[in-house]
Amino acid sequence: xxxxxxxxxxxxxxxxxxxxxxxxxxxxxxxxxxxxxxxxxxxxxxxxxxxxxxxxxxxxxxxxxxxxxxxxxxxxxxxxxx
Numbered sequence: 701x702x703x704x705x706x707x708x709x710x711x712x713x714x715x716x717x718x719x720x721x722x723x724x725x726x727x728x729x730x731x732x733x734x735x736x737x738x739x740x741x742x743x744x745x746x747x748x749x750x751x752x753x754x755x756x757x758x759x760x761x762x763x764x765x766x767x768x769x770x771x772x773x774x775x776x777x778x779x780x781x782x
Contacts, residue, residue, distance in 0.1 A: 708762065708771040720750055720762055723771070733760070749774070 708723045719741070724732040733754040740751040748764045761774040 703763075704773040706762065706771040706773050708764070720752060720771075723754075723760075723762060723773075733758075 705726055706723050707726045708720050711719050711721050719738050720735050722732050722734050724730045733756060735752045736755055737753045738750055739753060739759070742749050746765060746767045748766060750762045750764075752760050752762060754760055757779045759777040759779070761776075763772045763774050764770075765772065
């Protein structure tokens with residue numbers, strides 16, 4: 701599932717793209733997921749990652765590749781499966 705492209709809308713406070721608010725696949729008609737909570741955030745050399753809980757109860761790792769200004773889905777965990 702690594703590196704699936706995403707369309708992400710962000711909250712922009714004093715910085716641009718401060719944290720994700722909602723995300724969806726760029727495919728037409730794709731479901732949009734609302735971010736309920738940012739659980740963790742960390743930085744790499746050229747990227748910024750967010751572990752979020754979405755409105756479907758799933759846990760997602762969203763990666764913002766800063767140099768390309770591109771978002772991707774790195775992983776997903778369904779809370780209904782162990």
